[in-house]
Amino acid sequence: MHFAVIARIVGILLMVFSATMLIPAIISLLAADGAVMAFLIAFVLCFGCGGIVWLFVRRARSELNIRDGFLVVALFWTVLGCFGSLPFLLAEGLHLPLSDAVFESISGLTTTGATVITGLDELPVSILFYRQFLQWLGGIGIIVIAVAILPILGIGGMQLYRAETPGPVKDSKLTPRITGTAKALFLIYLYLTIACTAAYWLAGMSGFDALCHAFSTVAIGGFSTHDASLGYFDNSMILIIASVFMLLAGINFGVHFFAWRSRRFYHYLRDSETRFYLFAVLVSCVVIVSFLAYTKTYTVQESVLLGVFHTISIATTTGFAAADFAVWPAFVPVMLILLSFMGGCGGSTAGGMKVVRVMLITKQGIRELKQLIHPHAIIPLKVGNKRVDAKTVSAVWSFFAVYMFSFLLILLALMASNMDYTTAFSATSATLNNLGPGLGDVSAHYGDVSRSAKWVLCYAMLLGRLEIFTLLVLFTPAFWKH
Amino acid sequence: MHFAVIARIVGILLMVFSATMLIPAIISLLAADGAVMAFLIAFVLCFGCGGIVWLFVRRARSELNIRDGFLVVALFWTVLGCFGSLPFLLAEGLHLPLSDAVFESISGLTTTGATVITGLDELPVSILFYRQFLQWLGGIGIIVIAVAILPILGIGGMQLYRAETPGPVKDSKLTPRITGTAKALFLIYLYLTIACTAAYWLAGMSGFDALCHAFSTVAIGGFSTHDASLGYFDNSMILIIASVFMLLAGINFGVHFFAWRSRRFYHYLRDSETRFYLFAVLVSCVVIVSFLAYTKTYTVQESVLLGVFHTISIATTTGFAAADFAVWPAFVPVMLILLSFMGGCGGSTAGGMKVVRVMLITKQGIRELKQLIHPHAIIPLKVGNKRVDAKTVSAVWSFFAVYMFSFLLILLALMASNMDYTTAFSATSATLNNLGPGLGDVSAHYGDVSRSAKWVLCYAMLLGRLEIFTLLVLFTPAFWKH
Numbered sequence: 001m002h003f004a005v006i007a008r009i010v011g012i013l014l015m016v017f018s019a020t021m022l023i024p025a026i027i028s029l030l031a032a033d034g035a036v037m038a039f040l041i042a043f044v045l046c047f048g049c050g051g052i053v054w055l056f057v058r059r060a061r062s063e064l065n066i067r068d069g070f071l072v073v074a075l076f077w078t079v080l081g082c083f084g085s086l087p088f089l090l091a092e093g094l095h096l097p098l099s100d101a102v103f104e105s106i107s108g109l110t111t112t113g114a115t116v117i118t119g120l121d122e123l124p125v126s127i128l129f130y131r132q133f134l135q136w137l138g139g140i141g142i143i144v145i146a147v148a149i150l151p152i153l154g155i156g157g158m159q160l161y162r163a164e165t166p167g168p169v170k171d172s173k174l175t176p177r178i179t180g181t182a183k184a185l186f187l188i189y190l191y192l193t194i195a196c197t198a199a200y201w202l203a204g205m206s207g208f209d210a211l212c213h214a215f216s217t218v219a220i221g222g223f224s225t226h227d228a229s230l231g232y233f234d235n236s237m238i239l240i241i242a243s244v245f246m247l248l249a250g251i252n253f254g255v256h257f258f259a260w261r262s263r264r265f266y267h268y269l270r271d272s273e274t275r276f277y278l279f280a281v282l283v284s285c286v287v288i289v290s291f292l293a294y295t296k297t298y299t300v301q302e303s304v305l306l307g308v309f310h311t312i313s314i315a316t317t318t319g320f321a322a323a324d325f326a327v328w329p330a331f332v333p334v335m336l337i338l339l340s341f342m343g344g345c346g347g348s349t350a351g352g353m354k355v356v357r358v359m360l361i362t363k364q365g366i367r368e369l370k371q372l373i374h375p376h377a378i379i380p381l382k383v384g385n386k387r388v389d390a391k392t393v394s395a396v397w398s399f400f401a402v403y404m405f406s407f408l409l410i411l412l413a414l415m416a417s418n419m420d421y422t423t424a425f426s427a428t429s430a431t432l433n434n435l436g437p438g439l440g441d442v443s444a445h446y447g448d449v450s451r452s453a454k455w456v457l458c459y460a461m462l463l464g465r466l467e468i469f470t471l472l473v474l475f476t477p478a479f480w481k482h
Numbered sequence: 483m484h485f486a487v488i489a490r491i492v493g494i495l496l497m498v499f500s501a502t503m504l505i506p507a508i509i510s511l512l513a514a515d516g517a518v519m520a521f522l523i524a525f526v527l528c529f530g531c532g533g534i535v536w537l538f539v540r541r542a543r544s545e546l547n548i549r550d551g552f553l554v555v556a557l558f559w560t561v562l563g564c565f566g567s568l569p570f571l572l573a574e575g576l577h578l579p580l581s582d583a584v585f586e587s588i589s590g591l592t593t594t595g596a597t598v599i600t601g602l603d604e605l606p607v608s609i610l611f612y613r614q615f616l617q618w619l620g621g622i623g624i625i626v627i628a629v630a631i632l633p634i635l636g637i638g639g640m641q642l643y644r645a646e647t648p649g650p651v652k653d654s655k656l657t658p659r660i661t662g663t664a665k666a667l668f669l670i671y672l673y674l675t676i677a678c679t680a681a682y683w684l685a686g687m688s689g690f691d692a693l694c695h696a697f698s699t700v701a702i703g704g705f706s707t708h709d710a711s712l713g714y715f716d717n718s719m720i721l722i723i724a725s726v727f728m729l730l731a732g733i734n735f736g737v738h739f740f741a742w743r744s745r746r747f748y749h750y751l752r753d754s755e756t757r758f759y760l761f762a763v764l765v766s767c768v769v770i771v772s773f774l775a776y777t778k779t780y781t782v783q784e785s786v787l788l789g790v791f792h793t794i795s796i797a798t799t800t801g802f803a804a805a806d807f808a809v810w811p812a813f814v815p816v817m818l819i820l821l822s823f824m825g826g827c828g829g830s831t832a833g834g835m836k837v838v839r840v841m842l843i844t845k846q847g848i849r850e851l852k853q854l855i856h857p858h859a860i861i862p863l864k865v866g867n868k869r870v871d872a873k874t875v876s877a878v879w880s881f882f883a884v885y886m887f888s889f890l891l892i893l894l895a896l897m898a899s900n901m902d903y904t905t906a907f908s909a910t911s912a913t914l915n916n917l918g919p920g921l922g923d924v925s926a927h928y929g930d931v932s933r934s935a936k937w938v939l940c941y942a943m944l945l946g947r948l949e950i951f952t953l954l955v956l957f958t959p960a961f962w963k964h
């Protein structure tokens with residue numbers, strides 16, 4: 001383990017991250033909302049701590065190995081998650097307790113979008129901006145890590161994207177060095193955000209709301225600047241725009257990269273994961289809309305609009321709401337929450353287990369049925385036109401099992417803290433899948449949850465965002481032995 | 483497909499099964515409980531239908547292939563499940579509607595033990611006996627099929643028991659022909675039943691209750707002759723006896739066979755599945771007992787007795803109750819129901835996914851963590867001292883995924899029929915795992931569930947008992963093509 005180099009990276013990261021505090025500080029100054037000192041103190045603390053660490057190890061240089069990679073990725077979210085909580089702790093009239101401040105910060109950075117704050121509409125605008133901006137940063141963080149680093153670490157079968165890049169990507173490698181890749185992905189992310197901001201603004205949002213919600217949409221975060229989320233605007237066009245951009249943000253940014261570079265739209269449809277994703281969302285929309293219309297929860301027209309919007313919002317793990325879906329016939333919220341276990345594509349900002357894994361598991365299930373009927377046949381497992389090697393398949397399976405197991409442990413921990421079943425089930429799903437809103441006591445916000453439960457949920461958000469294994473591997477003795 | 487031979491087997495099976503009706507008929511005659519005609523008519527119908535089928539195809543002879551095997555196994559439970567419902571349809575003063583009669587019959591034969599009947603204490607004794615006897619028959623049916631047939635079909639990794647029989651079994655094959663195996667297993671099953679009857683009787687049950695509950699215990703069924711289940715007797719010794727025999731019945735009968743034949747107790751502990759099973763039950767007992775005592779739900783002494791009893795009852799998927807555990811702090815029933823997903827060992831009468839599969843998945847998860855740290859190492863997956871081949875592992879994974887997927891589909895189907903979440907979740911678990919009692923509206927019985935939901939639950943019980951794939955494979959076009 002190269003601790004000095006890792007410390008150097010974390011130090012630099014903190015110093016860069018401290019710049020994040022300056023933008024809301026400026027906004028606070030302009031709006032005179034009284035939060036400027038909170039952001040300046042947070043800036044000094046972040047920059048100072050990062051700088052001190054950096055000073056001590058600034059000369060450290062060596063190649064990082066795979067184990068260092070795990071530690072860097074895990075530290076990215078835990079360290080930034082902790083330092084990101086400073087403005088919530090310090091801001092006048094907010095002064096969240098530690099558990100709440102860390103929860104809000106981790107929820108933003110992991111793009112979960114579960115909030116402990118109520119009365120958003122009365123909050124200082126700088127704090128509102130900061131919350132949305134945290135998600136946006138977390139979003140580009142996970143894209144770069146998922147596209148450029150996780151395939152190298154080989155977590156949960158993500159080597160799929162390395163050795164066996166599916167469909168159109170196969171002939172042309174992503175810019176090989178991580179920095180080059182990161183730059184390309186960042187530009188796509190930026191363009192998407194600009195387009196989304198413009199669309200929201202044209203549909204009638206204020207410039208501030210448009211930018212804030214674009215951050216939230218493209219990052220699949222789900223934080224809003226209003227307690228009523230997107231329902232506040234009461235505007236069908238905004239729901240349609242949100243649906244389109246959530247759907248786009250749920251696609252692998254590597255696929256975006258190749259489709260945009262070659263300017264060929266069909267690249268999307270040639271990628272088997274994207275096809276599976278769009279098909280699954282389509283089928284779910286049809287089921288949910290039909291159910292809403294059939295049970296006369298809404299008129300047919302409203303069922304289509306609200307059904308499609310909420311299906312995309314929850315299936316991609318964004319978590320925006322335009323109506324209180326927790327009070328719809330129980331089938332709908334439960335089916336939606338189950339959908340969030342799949343989430344979006346790998347290499348996107350979405351949470352959940354990722355489409356590519358669910359697709360592989362489905363294919364393997366069908367393959368197994370065929371194998372039972374023809375026990376001596378050799379039936380290969382393919383993604384796109386490429387055969388998937390046994391190691392990758394077994395990594396995906398293990399991911400699935402460990403995901404389920406983590407889910408159960410967190411569920412039981414919450415229930416042991418005396419949470420009721422619906423709340424515990426939905427809170428576990430909503431945090432582990434980086435979804436955000438739940439049902440029961442957490443359908444609107446997480447403010448009323450006990451302090452110990454909040455820490456458990458913070459852990460669940462990190463576990464989900466770090467694809468379980470990145471965090472879990474740190475708890476094994478073998479990781480720390482040489 | 484050799485339809486004629488399959489029809490001949492089913493015909494013979496029905497004629498043999500019709501004898502089942504004669505024992506309760508005799509009991510009814512002796513007790514003068516008025517149900518004798520129901521059983522005689524059921525006997526005639528079973529024997530007649532079986533006989534007619536047999537007459538047409540009695541000369542059919544040929545070797546069965548694997549696909550025939552699937553069909554025979556699936557028909558065993560579906561055909562007997564339907565014909566077994568006759569006494570419930572016909573009996574005076576009972577006259578269950580078709581959905582209820584089939585539900586009760588399938589519930590018995592699959593050893594689920596979920597009942598739609600209330601007022602058991604007032605029922606004709608012959609009907610009570612028949613319900614318990616159905617479970618006992620279903621129990622020996624699943625043991626023979628699981629030990630002798632499923633390994634040949636290779637369902638969900640059960641080839642483990644064929645190619646790589648773990649631990650002590652490896653050097654000595656089970657009597658190779660199915661009839662020989664069946665006889666040996668039946669004898670063990672019979673001895674266990676006799677011992678259990680004697681123990682219950684000595685502890686204070688009537689001879690009738692002792693026999694009926696021994697049927698239910700050894701078959702991991704869970705039907706009782708009283709609405710209050712084992713709680714009726716208010717006798718700690720009975721709970722202890724039940725715990726011991728449930729625990730024994732949850733062990734692979736192949737392991738019982740070798741341990742008893744060689745009269746070496748340590749054979750049990752040399753089998754890695756049995757070790758894992760006993761360890762998991764022990765840990766769960768400690769957690770549940772501690773929780774009950776800590777929350778002051780009971781005194782420490784009562785917590786130990788009731789905690790251990792219910793943990794074993796639900797973990798082995800028996801489903802006996804001695805208290806209304808649905809009203810305990812929610813953590814306990816939820817943890818117990820989650821335990822039932824593991825169930826007992828393969829080749830036992832227990833339901834659930836089976837210990838051997840959960841053990842393999844756990845080992846694979848740990849292996850994957852090691853693989854992440856040492857990406858180039860070749861880490862074999864072992865059960866006992868034997869390496870598990872890739873085909874078996876992939877079969878187990880597929881089983882796990884398809885099990886989860888079936889669970890979700892059944893859950894959504896129940897919720898679409900307007901069932902509340904707790905009831906739907908627990909009813910799905912309780913039927914798919916062949917457990918029996920649930921929570922919410924199905925904590926005591928399934929009588930109040932809608933008719934359509936009852937059919938869905940019948941399907942779930944069959945799906946669980948047939949290890950999912952045996953039933954699922956019949957729905958694939960490839961199965962029916964040559």
Ligand SMILES: [K+]
Nearest residue numbers: 112221318435
């Ligand atoms: K989210």
Ligand SMILES: [K+]
Nearest residue numbers: 594703800917
């Ligand atoms: K049972």
